Amino acid sequence: MVENEGRVALVTGGNRGIGAACAAALAAAGERVAVASRGGSAPEGMLGVTMDVADADSVDKAFGKIEAELGPVEIVVSNAGIVRDTLLATMSEEAFHDVIDTNLVGAYRVAKRATRPMMRLRRGRLIFISSVVASIGGPGQANYAASKAGLIGFARSLARELAPRNITANVVAPGPIRTDMTDALTEDQRAALTAAVPGKRMGDPQDVAALVAFLASPAAAYINGALIPVDGGLSMGH
Numbered sequence: 001m002v003e004n005e006g007r008v009a010l011v012t013g014g015n016r017g018i019g020a021a022c023a024a025a026l027a028a029a030g031e032r033v034a035v036a037s038r039g040g041s042a043p044e045g046m047l048g049v050t051m052d053v054a055d056a057d058s059v060d061k062a063f064g065k066i067e068a069e070l071g072p073v074e075i076v077v078s079n080a081g082i083v084r085d086t087l088l089a090t091m092s093e094e095a096f097h098d099v100i101d102t103n104l105v106g107a108y109r110v111a112k113r114a115t116r117p118m119m120r121l122r123r124g125r126l127i128f129i130s131s132v133v134a135s136i137g138g139p140g141q142a143n144y145a146a147s148k149a150g151l152i153g154f155a156r157s158l159a160r161e162l163a164p165r166n167i168t169a170n171v172v173a174p175g176p177i178r179t180d181m182t183d184a185l186t187e188d189q190r191a192a193l194t195a196a197v198p199g200k201r202m203g204d205p206q207d208v209a210a211l212v213a214f215l216a217s218p219a220a221a222y223i224n225g226a227l228i229p230v231d232g233g234l235s236m237g238h
């Protein structure tokens with residue numbers, strides 16, 4: 001491997017939405033980017049790998065492919081996520097479990113596989129995409145909010161465990177961002193979300209990607225265990 005060619009970055013769920021914007025921002029910063037999704041597609045110039053974060057074996061195989069083609073992963077953006085919104089009264093155990101298994105246990109599977117090589121390298125950046133609802137809750141989103149709040153305690157524990165190895169773990173909490181996920185909401189739901197934002201507008205995936213690229217950059221070396229919102233002021237810093 002040639003030095004100074006850019007670090008290897010992995011973005012889970014990097015084929016569209018917020019993940020795709022993060023992948024593009026990291027590529028623009030000169031990193032060599034792999035994007036993972038269940039379909040395995042990737043934008044031009046990036047390595048696409050098939051990964052289901054709900055399956056540890058699939059996570060391991062995808063890392064193996066990235067390591068073989070690009071080298072050890074130094075930056076992980078744990079972004080893959082799903083929603084299965086419904087009020088608690090009608091929320092099945094399966095809907096609760098599936099969302100936790102993808103959003104929280106999926107992040108654990110990816111981080112666990114990523115950190116062994118990072119510990120050998122003695123450097124790494126773990127960036128977890130949570131949500132504003134982790135802090136403020138959301139009606140019909142008990143499963144999703146629980147999964148996203150879980151990421152905060154998970155990341156902060158990793159921040160403490162791995163700092164001696166020069167590995168940081170930070171959490172980004174987006175507010176309402178224009179993607180397939182929010183396109184699936186009804187007009188009324190989107191209007192209610194937007195009304196709660198001081199500027200009365202949704203954000204773009206690039207708004208989140210700019211922070212992710214900064215957290216991955218050398219300038220962010222002393223930021224660890226942070227929870228940083230990108231939500232237009234919706235959570236007022238929480």
Ligand code: NDP
Nearest residue numbers: 013017018037038052053079080081131176177179180181
């Ligand atoms: P999208 O629905 O547009 O994209 C979700 C991504 O996750 C896709 O790339 C999808 O790929 C991938 N994904 C889903 N399940 C799995 C899985 N089991 N294994 C691997 N990849 C998977 O969502 P957004 O871009 O809007 O959201 C990205 C992240 O940001 C999510 O974690 C979301 O919770 C969070 N977020 C989004 C907000 C918003 O307003 N949009 C607000 C706050 C947080 P594929 O289906 O091809 O596998």
